Amino acid sequence: MLAIGEFSRLTHLSVRTLRRYHDADLLVPATVDPDSGYRYYSVDQIPTAQVIHRLRELDVPLPEVRRIVSSSDPDTRAHLVAEHLHRLESELDRTRAAVASLRRLLAPEPAPVHVELRSVPATEVAAVEGDVAQDEVLGWYAGAMAELDAVVPDPAGAPGGVYDNALFEVGRGHVLVHVPTHEAPRSGRVRPVVLPPVELAVATHVGSHDDIEVTYGEVGTWVVGNALAVAGPIRETYLVGPRDTADPTRWRTEIGWPVFRVAGGRDG
Structure with missing residues (x-):
């Protein structure tokens, strides 16, 4: 003893x-x-x-x-430990994302984001949509895009998403993910949708999505500075993303804010 x-x-x-x-x-x-x-x-x-x-x-x-x-069961012990390790990895990912955002925000002279006004015509897409909680968007998006990939093997352009304002304001809102196509099928949750024409303030977010909210803020600042107002759900277009390359430095995401001119505003 x-x-x-x-x-x-x-x-x-x-x-x-x-x-x-x-x-x-x-x-x-x-x-x-x-x-x-x-x-x-x-x-x-x-x-x-x-x-x-x-x-x-x-x-x-x-x-x-x-x-x-x-627990006397080795499998049970291993499962319990694995669950906690998964939670730790998720927390580590969130910490890394926060650090990346802070570094970008606190940079002495952050690189300016180029914003342009773009008129987008009505566009026919194959889409999956639903009401989604903000913390479930990534998983929901992955499932929706897998369905779209299965039934639209040759899309006419880059995939995108339309995100209802309520998703950001109250943590749950309508989400529509889509790929452009000339003949949208109906299969499972996939159905044809025509996105309405819109005037967008567009900027390209470069790199990982960990600090994408910083680009959102810069677009919003530009919109206010150019006497524009936001009108409608935000659109994102995934020019290059995780489905294309595992290297996040190569990712390119267009952020489009639907806008309209405020009376007396100046050209941007």
């Missing part, structure tokens, strides 16, 4: 932490002296303590650590 101090040195868990884990029924000593209250651990508990140490380093919550170490 090992005294708590010896066990602490062997496992790199402090005595205070071991006491806390005992109180939480996470790592219970092999025996506790009824007279002195001293805690003693067996050498067989060292691997469990090391697993707990690593899980806590990964910020696994105590209740989840308890579920992992108390």
Whole structure:
């Protein structure tokens, strides 16, 4: 048997932490002296303590650590750990995206974004549409585009999306993703749609979508500065994207804000 101090040195868990884990029924000593209250651990508990140490380093919550170490099924333990690792990877992706946005926003002299006015005629497209929560857009988009790719093998141009204002304002809104085609089929969720003609303020976002909101802000600034007003859902066109290349530095996304001239405005 090992005294708590010896066990602490062997496992790199402090005595205070071991006491806390005992109180939480996470790592219970092999025996506790009824007279002195001293805690003693067996050498067989060292691997469990090391697993707990690593899980806590990964910020696994105590209740989840308890579920992992108390499970006798290796597959269950592996599944629980994999779930947490997936959450950590998602959080890391969000952190990287935030860092990229901050670096661009805090650059001493950020590269100006070129914005142009463009008149877009009515366009026939094959489309999939639905009401989607903002945090589900990426997954929904991937599924919708897979359906479009399956039934429109030779589109007449780059794919795009139309995003309702409510998606940004309240976190849920109507989304329509599409590919231009001369004969739009009806198959599954895919159906023909004619996008109405529109006047757009257009800018191209270069690179990963992690900081695309910065380009959105720059387009909005240009729109206000040129006495224009936004009228209708935002359009995006994916000139080059993840479906074309895994290299995000090569991605090109056109952002189009439907606009109209405010009385007394100047030309942009």
